[in-house]
Amino acid sequence: AQKVTQAQTEISVVEKEDVTLDCVYETRDTTYYLFWYKQPPSGELVFLIRRNSFDEQNEISGRYSWNFQKSTSSFNFTITASQVVDSAVYFCALIFFNTGFQKLVFGTGTRLLVSP
Amino acid sequence: EAQVTQNPRYLITVTGKKLTVTCSQNMNHEYMSWYRQDPGLGLRQIYYSMNVEVTDKGDVPEGYKVSRKEKRNFPLILESPSPNQTSLYFCASSPRDTSTDTQYFGPGTRLTVL
Numbered sequence: 001a002q003k004v005t006q007a008q009t010e011i012s013v014v015e016k017e018d019v020t021l022d023c024v025y026e027t028r029d030t031t032y033y034l035f036w037y038k039q040p041p042s043g044e045l046v047f048l049i050r051r052n053s054f055d056e057q058n059e060i061s062g063r064y065s066w067n068f069q070k071s072t073s074s075f076n077f078t079i080t081a082s083q084v085v086d087s088a089v090y091f092c093a094l095i096f097f098n099t100g101f102q103k104l105v106f107g108t109g110t111r112l113l114v115s116p
Numbered sequence: 117e118a119q120v121t122q123n124p125r126y127l128i129t130v131t132g133k134k135l136t137v138t139c140s141q142n143m144n145h146e147y148m149s150w151y152r153q154d155p156g157l158g159l160r161q162i163y164y165s166m167n168v169e170v171t172d173k174g175d176v177p178e179g180y181k182v183s184r185k186e187k188r189n190f191p192l193i194l195e196s197p198s199p200n201q202t203s204l205y206f207c208a209s210s211p212r213d214t215s216t217d218t219q220y221f222g223p224g225t226r227l228t229v230l
Binding site: 004047091093 | 156158226
């Protein structure tokens, strides 16, 4: 079965702490894509990153970094020096190819609370 | 501005009263999709459309209908809403299929069915 697991329901940190959000996925496909989306309190979904299954290079974008490890089927997201504005629900998602075209499957989300 | 719009943003209705949530994108995207978001369940796909007149069921299609008569619009229709359809709904679009293209989401529609 194609599945995304975000075991951390909620994480609370104090500003400037580093925090890692875990994402573990299951898929039988060899070609797939992984995504992270942010949902701030205002409710919209903001795209953060896309990674394909053939590219295991880690990526850094400012205070954000992503660690993709196929060996453990994980695509973890780290925020360095967290800020109050990082408070949001973060979703990990997987696209796999089902009968010739894509299907996007989301994890249940991790709520991050960053306090001053 | 490139965007996906949804209307209404908030809706309270009663069981059985037909309603339509509109979705429109101005990016000439081929692919559009509807999701519902429920606490503890994340987002689940309701229906999707690969192009005009091409639609298919997602994971939770029961109780919903869609149509894609124009490329830019993808309305979600609840013929006879029930309380278990109370949820936050998102429309999304992407240029082609989402294998290489990112899905862009609308602002969401919060629906309450009494």
